[in-house]
Amino acid sequence: MWAADLADLLLPSGCVACGIWIPGGRTAALVCGRCKSRLEQAAWPRCQRCHNPRATGRTEAAQCRECQDWPPELTFARYAYVLQAPAADLVHALKYEGWAELAQTMAEALAQITLPASGSAVVTAIPTTAARMLERGYNQAGLLAERYSHARGLPIAELLVRARATASQTELHPAERQANVEGAFTVDPSSMSLWRGAHVVLVDDVLTTGATASEAARALVSAGASGVTLISFARALPNALR
Ligand SMILES: [Zn+2]
Numbered sequence: 682m683w684a685a686d687l688a689d690l691l692l693p694s695g696c697v698a699c700g701i702w703i704p705g706g707r708t709a710a711l712v713c714g715r716c717k718s719r720l721e722q723a724a725w726p727r728c729q730r731c732h733n734p735r736a737t738g739r740t741e742a743a744q745c746r747e748c749q750d751w752p753p754e755l756t757f758a759r760y761a762y763v764l765q766a767p768a769a770d771l772v773h774a775l776k777y778e779g780w781a782e783l784a785q786t787m788a789e790a791l792a793q794i795t796l797p798a799s800g801s802a803v804v805t806a807i808p809t810t811a812a813r814m815l816e817r818g819y820n821q822a823g824l825l826a827e828r829y830s831h832a833r834g835l836p837i838a839e840l841l842v843r844a845r846a847t848a849s850q851t852e853l854h855p856a857e858r859q860a861n862v863e864g865a866f867t868v869d870p871s872s873m874s875l876w877r878g879a880h881v882v883l884v885d886d887v888l889t890t891g892a893t894a895s896e897a898a899r900a901l902v903s904a905g906a907s908g909v910t911l912i913s914f915a916r917a918l919p920n921a922l923r
């Protein structure tokens with residue numbers, strides 16, 4: 682596999698996040714102990730629905746600004762870490778630098794997330810575009826979903842299909858993100874026929890505004906899913922809430 686060959690060429694390599702040399706040659710960990718210990722979880726208390734940290738002084742009943750505009754189809758969101766170094770470095774390395782092997786380490790973090798009670802569940806990934814699939818050779822969310830489903834012993838299915846190409850969300854403002862992904866996904870009816878009524882655990886690498894997940898959740902629920910929980914390795918949070 683291309684990514685594995687690349688990793689071999691780069692050996693002896695350092696920590697993917699900080700570059701420090703890690704002993705162990707081919708079997709060395711991809712992330713050093715110091716970086717692993719610096720991965721930061723979000724503060725508590727958090728919104729019950731989306732786990733966004735609640736700013737101090739807000740009452741439990743107050744609406745969470747992060748998820749109040751999400752459609753009801755996106756039932757919950759959970760994430761392992763705050764999107765900042767070194768979590769952001771790992772996301773970048775998996776997505777843009779060919780470090781497909783990182784999916785295993787990152788999925789182990791996903792597997793630690795407690796899922797909200799939701800009945801029988803099936804795992805699926807946010808699909809990437811055909812162009813990005815060609816460019817990278819893999820879908821980073823797909824790799825995370827595979828490793829995650831294996832770690833948790835949950836079934837996995839390719840339910841979502843990109844209905845059309847979309848611009849990368851990275852450079853867009855929140856309002857533009859919504860328009861960019863509208864109608865972006867359809868559901869594969871034959872895959873979905875096996876999972877009618879199931880709760881979908883939707884895997885992505887990063888949660889930013891929830892626009893992509895909202896659009897995917899709408900498509901999944903209209904095709905027969907009972908609800909959707911998004912789980913992501915990292916979440917972009919405003920500085921004040923970290
Ligand atoms: Zn490191």
Ligand SMILES: [Zn+2]
Binds near residue numbers: 728747
């Ligand atoms: Zn919320």
